[in-house]
Amino acid sequence: MARAGLTAERVVRAAADLADEVGFDNITVSALARSFGVKDASLYSHVKNVRDLRTRVAVLAAGELADRIGAAVAGRAGKDALAAFAGAYRDFALERPGRYAATQIQLDPAAVAESPGHLRNVEYTYGMLRAYGLSEPDLTDAVRLLRSTFHGFVSLESTGGFGHSRDVRASWDRSVDALHTLLEHWTS
């Protein structure tokens, strides 16, 4: 019979798509095998186990997020860069919820060190803050506040945590504005 032509890469990409559909926590090698018209056991030659599959999806997703953020902040600085970063971040989280969730799981440090996407995201964040002229430990405090707010917002938004009728996008823009003024007066 004709082969499906599986590859570790194709399997991981399909898993990421599946995650965007049913949620990252609900990806299963059974469903993945079904989508390829293949038996479960066949996938275990491309992927060690579910845990391995998840970390591979995380690495892939972090790379895609980094691509978007990198494109958004290219050639920008200050408030302009902050707004572009924020927009790319939120868009990615809302358009690719499974992939976004994947970027947030904890990997062993070794895996993170080998994931270009994870590293690039950190670099972009620190790079974006360069224009505000902060130095340690203020810089790291600011990075943590930014990451917390961004992640918390899209996390609450995508789990339906915002019940009020107020337009969510408007709240987001307002928050990003507020963070900008905060960063400008961070040291005082």
Next chain:
Amino acid sequence: MARAGLTAERVVRAAADLADEVGFDNITVSALARSFGVKDASLYSHVKNVRDLRTRVAVLAAGELADRIGAAVAGRAGKDALAAFAGAYRDFALERPGRYAATQIQLDPAAVAESPGHLRNVEYTYGMLRAYGLSEPDLTDAVRLLRSTFHGFVSLESTGGFGHSRDVRASWDRSVDALHTLLEHWTS
């Protein structure tokens, strides 16, 4: 043979404890039954299914969080109340990670409406902001920013998202301070 003396309440409480140990996503009726020395099927007279179990844990946890926050903000206002709220929130999230995760899952609106804990948490949040004299839509924007930052921070912290050596508690205090000044000048 001697009975375990199960009750819906005891089952849910044990599930919450289990969640704090192994993570909310990893609670399983099998493990729960094992901890009671009882067969899986026995739990289904107290709980409809896993989904039901999870929402009950969520309701319990939201109530406990509300208790802590309520006690913390009692008799305080302004920056004092904000700091107390933030401290109670973070402490709960770090001490009871499974319960905290439970408070963040999305329930159908009907379940939320019947959960005193969820409602009280919303009230405490809006109440805490009263001292800053905001009116809609600024008020809701501010609530969303606060919730995002709080949730994002403890979420990243507990999943090991903060790799830098900078003391995490210090970053938290700094962020809460920053949010306070932000709220004071929100309308400008």
Next chain:
DNA sequence: GGCTGTAACCTAGAGGCCCTAGGAAAGGAG
């Protein structure tokens, strides 16, 4: 075209989890 080696893919099966249907037994009310 046939041969061969390396994937890719398979069957078989063990073990865990969720959940239902229906039966047995403990403990209280009368």
Next chain:
DNA sequence: CTCCTTTCCTAGGGCCTCTAGGTTACAGCC
């Protein structure tokens, strides 16, 4: 002591993960 309610059980089906070991498609080479 009897009856009734509730607790807990056995039996079993379905879906999932993962391993061990056997086939079979396909590419490259003669």
